[in-house]
Amino acid sequence: MRRVTMTGVVATPPAVTPRHARGRVRPTGTPADRFRPDIQALRALAVTLVVVYHLWPTRLTGGYVGVDVFFVISGYLITSHMWREAVETGGIRLGRFWARRARRLLPSALTVLLVTAVASIWLLPAATVGSSLKEILASVFYGENWFLAASSVDYQAAESAASPVRHYWSLSVEEQFYVMLPLLLVGAIWFARRARLPHRRVVMGVIVSAALASFGYGLWLTAVSPAAYFSTFTRLWEFAFGAVVAIAVGRVSGRPWIAALGLVLIVGSAVAFDAATPSLAITRSFPSWGRPLSSSAAAAPLSTAWDSGDPSPTWGARRMRSTCGTGL
Numbered sequence: 001m002r003r004v005t006m007t008g009v010v011a012t013p014p015a016v017t018p019r020h021a022r023g024r025v026r027p028t029g030t031p032a033d034r035f036r037p038d039i040q041a042l043r044a045l046a047v048t049l050v051v052v053y054h055l056w057p058t059r060l061t062g063g064y065v066g067v068d069v070f071f072v073i074s075g076y077l078i079t080s081h082m083w084r085e086a087v088e089t090g091g092i093r094l095g096r097f098w099a100r101r102a103r104r105l106l107p108s109a110l111t112v113l114l115v116t117a118v119a120s121i122w123l124l125p126a127a128t129v130g131s132s133l134k135e136i137l138a139s140v141f142y143g144e145n146w147f148l149a150a151s152s153v154d155y156q157a158a159e160s161a162a163s164p165v166r167h168y169w170s171l172s173v174e175e176q177f178y179v180m181l182p183l184l185l186v187g188a189i190w191f192a193r194r195a196r197l198p199h200r201r202v203v204m205g206v207i208v209s210a211a212l213a214s215f216g217y218g219l220w221l222t223a224v225s226p227a228a229y230f231s232t233f234t235r236l237w238e239f240a241f242g243a244v245v246a247i248a249v250g251r252v253s254g255r256p257w258i259a260a261l262g263l264v265l266i267v268g269s270a271v272a273f274d275a276a277t278p279s280l281a282i283t284r285s286f287p288s289w290g291r292p293l294s295s296s297a298a299a300a301p302l303s304t305a306w307d308s309g310d311p312s313p314t315w316g317a318r319r320m321r322s323t324c325g326t327g328l
Contacts, residue, residue: 045263053270065269074239139165144171145170177232208240214234217234
């Protein structure tokens with residue numbers, strides 16, 4: 001299969017690390033096919049926080065931070081896979097990456113949307129069927145977040161009309177990120193080679209710059225538009241947290257106290273945050289300066305989970321799994 005290599009040429013070179021990359025980048029993260037029970041536990045924690053928050057919003061007033069945690073995890077995992085492929089083979093197979101994502105998500109997502117559309121037509125009042133079908137159609141093309149942003153929807157307002165697919169907004173943001181990130185990495189690596197600069201530093205610089213721009217844009221947008229909550233560009237910095245950890249993970253691995261601190265901050269944020277907290281993402285304060293707390297907390301366990309030189313779990317990962325409660 002064709003791929004875009006570090007040279008920017010479309011070709012199918014042998015799976016070896018190119019000479020120019022030797023000594024410039026080193027494999028980090030985990031093998032793409034290795035099961036990560038620690039990350040599955042962290043995902044489970046994030047989902048649990050969001051579900052409990054929606055069921056009992058007055059009992060777990062900050063459970064919405066689970067969305068931040070999930071975005072950080074996604075940024076970490078996808079960047080780990082692609083960065084390792086770039087280091088080991090000299091390029092990123094864009095077609096294969098996107099095809100794998102489609103095979104994994106489309107069958108189940110489209111099945112759910114089809115069943116939901118039929119059930120909406122059959123069960124919902126006639127006055128709400130039209131709006132529900134519009135959201136379902138937007139979700140088919142992973143544009144639900146932009147549909148809600150254009151409609152000036154307040155995600156958690158009590159008077160907001162219910163929707164059977166409103167939760168697809170976060171999946172839409174993720175899929176849009178999976179389109180942008182590979183192109184960003186390929187462009188950064190191509191530029192690094194042409195400029196004869198260390199690949200790792202260039203990629204890290206690009207990701208950090210994108211994160212800062214996203215965060216600054218979010219601060220500005222929240223002052224002028226309610227679309228900030230759903231915008232992909234105001235959420236990009238959360239994925240970037242995980243991406244930075246994926247590339248630099250070996251530098252802080254083997255420190256279990258960092259993982260423990262991250263878990264304490266995640267749970268503490270979920271318990272302590274409420275509607276008055278400056279980090280709340282449903283008002284004019286999103287993303288504000290408190291928002292990085294939950295994202296940083298999610299990045300901390302990921303940074304200690306694996307040692308770059310040894311794909312086996314470190315003591316920190318095992319401790320984190322026992323803390324989260326594995327078996328997932």
